[in-house]
Amino acid sequence: DAEVVLVGRSNVGKSTLMREITGHSVSTGSKPGVTKKPNHFDWVSESFVVTDLPGFGFMSGVPEERREQIKTDVVRYVEANAEQILVGVLVVDGKSVVDIIDRHSGPDEIPHDVEMFHFLRELEIPTVVAVNKMDKVDDRDERLDALCDRLGLLPPWQQWQEVIAPISAKREQTEAFDEAVRHHLHEAKRDDLF
């Protein structure tokens, strides 16, 4: 089955976005890091399966070892299914993502989000960065340009509308995301035809 996968740190709003695009209720689990297995859903508007992979990165109360295991599982899942994954969605928190990236950038440290972005692109999976919680962001253009810069995309962000999708899942404002994903799905279909 053709597939769209959602990856991202925990608490960025993956479940909220998932609920918004699928119309399904998604159990978020009371304990962080509990959702281990990929969840599959049918995306009603398109005949594709959407897979919500477990959140990675810091989660309070979840030991480092467990967190590393979750990330390894996500990476393995994506590698094993790369052929059928038509779009990889990296969900980030627009309010904090740049600060988190900068805090974790160093000579021998690559921030999770940057690593996942490059990982998806290396596997040649068309990638959309769903920049969520934009309702909390005042300096929208500056934030999005800074994010582009950190991901190695030359600003301004408006040049990357098929990649950078500012949204507010909670407020049901996901048009930029829908557009970007549709763009890649249609590209994939066209490649199939010709």
Ligand code: GDP
């Ligand atoms: P997940 O761990 O990535 O699945 O994140 P959740 O979907 O459980 O959301 C984490 C928190 O962020 C919850 O309190 C949500 O209500 C909140 N949230 C999700 N989307 C948005 C958004 O667009 N704006 C704001 N302000 N909060 C959001």
